[in-house]
Amino acid sequence: MEFTKDHSQGYLANHVARIFARGLTARIKPLGLTTGTFPALLELWETDGMTQKQLVAKLDIEQATMANTLARMERDGLIIRKKDASDGRVQRVWLTERARALRGPATAAAMDENADSLACLTEDEQQQFTTLMQKIIAANRYRADAPPE
Amino acid sequence: MEFTKDHSQGYLANHVARIFARGLTARIKPLGLTTGTFPALLELWETDGMTQKQLVAKLDIEQATMANTLARMERDGLIIRKKDASDGRVQRVWLTERARALRGPATAAAMDENADSLACLTEDEQQQFTTLMQKIIAANRYRADAPPE
DNA sequence: TATTGTTGTATAGCTTGCTATGCAAGTGCT
DNA sequence: AGCACTTGCATAGCAAGCTATACAACAATA
Known part of the structure; x- marks a missing residue:
């Protein structure tokens, strides 16, 4: 059986992800947000003051990617980074007022x-789709040390 | 009902796409290929000599993205671009020998x-997942003028 | 035929992902 | 105390996506 893009799950997954991303980008632009900040914001809205390392583990994103994303977020006034008092290596990430205020409209x-x-x-079908994606993620997480989704 | 990333299909789709992309990146690196070239290669392996515009329509990718991807492909010796004889604006894209030879190993x-x-x-479940993604794509394509998947 | 509009690509500049590497702060061992 | 090791983060540099804009080649029309 020959290989075509319309049957390759990897190709389809990329296409579906782009569809969601394009839509969300447009919707949150009026809020001054971009898609890359979303995962970090969701974690911080739950638990403010996490360390960068904790965020990385939760989000299955490379450490360098997170550092860059946080730098943009700081530049845009969404967070501030403060050194941990007891460990000079650790950066704790704190939401600004502005970021806290965006929780409602952004999640909406x-x-x-x-x-x-x-x-x-x-x-x-929506439920099936969600469950299938959760299964794939659980089985293919990047970091073995990460908490289950 | 509150919003969590583990139940947001947009978030999950992004995560799943990254999982596939990371895996494929590693597998095709020995071939000297990157993931972004893959969709264009699949089309050109089917029909060599397409115009850039035709590729854009088939792949639901922005024209600028395609132009950049083709520039990298040309740099890396996968394609050459030649002006169409009858229309000086049109660039036709032709595979090199090297690119033709990669069809087997790359699709594998x-x-x-x-x-x-x-x-x-x-x-x-794999079949369900594939079908669901195809439905989502069909309903949300970027270009109304594009052919059905 | 000259002007005006359209069309196909290219370029600039950004975000978001990655790998590879550097470096300062902590830890442990002798 | 001094040394090497580890850990947490930052930086450099690239790919692949996007929007906005520029531009040359063609088309259409006054």
């Missing part, structure tokens, strides 16, 4: 985007 | 990556 935008992009699927 | 690498990343799913 993400929920809207998910709903719209998946409007072509039934409720059952 | 992609199939292996797909199989490995999805080994956690049953055959049925």
Whole structure:
């Protein structure tokens, strides 16, 4: 059986991810947010003051990627980084007022985007899709030391 | 109901796409290929000598992205671009010998990556996952003028 | 035929991902 | 105390996506 892009799950996954990303980018632009900051914000909205290392482990993102993302977030006034008192290597990440205020509108935008992009699927299919992705992620996480999703 | 990343399909799709991309990147590195060239190569292996515009329409990628990708491919000896004889604006894209020779090993690498990343799913689940992604793409394509997947 | 509009590519500049590498702060051993 | 090792983060440099804009070649029309 020959290989075509329309049947390659890797290709399809990339395409689907771009669809979601394009939609979300447009929706959160008015808030002054970009997609890359979203995962970090979600963690920090839950638990402010995490270390960079903790964020990396939670998000299955390379440390260097996280450092760059945090630098942009600091530049844009979403966070400040402060050295940990008891360990001079550790940077703790704290949300600004502005970032805290964005939690409601930003998550609303993400929920809207998910709903719209998946409007072509039934409720059952949406649930299947979600579960299948969770399984794939659980089985293929980058860091073995990471907590389960 | 509150919003968490582990239930946001957009977040999960991004994560799944990164998993496939990381795997494929490693597998095709020995061939001197990168993931971004893959979609264009798949089209050109089918039909050599396409125009840039045709590639853009087939792949649901921005024209500027395609122009950049083709520039890298030309730099790396995968393609050459030649002006169309009858229309001076049009660039036709032709594979080099090297690129033609990579068809077998490259598609094998992609199939292996797909199989490995999805080994956690049953055959049925893999089929469901594929079909669901195809539906999402069909309903959310960027270009209305594009051919159906 | 000259002007005006359209079309196909290219370029500039950004984000978000990656690998590889550097470096300062902590830890442990002798 | 001094040495090597480890750990947490930063930086350099690249790929691959995007938007906005420029530009040359063609098309259409007054």
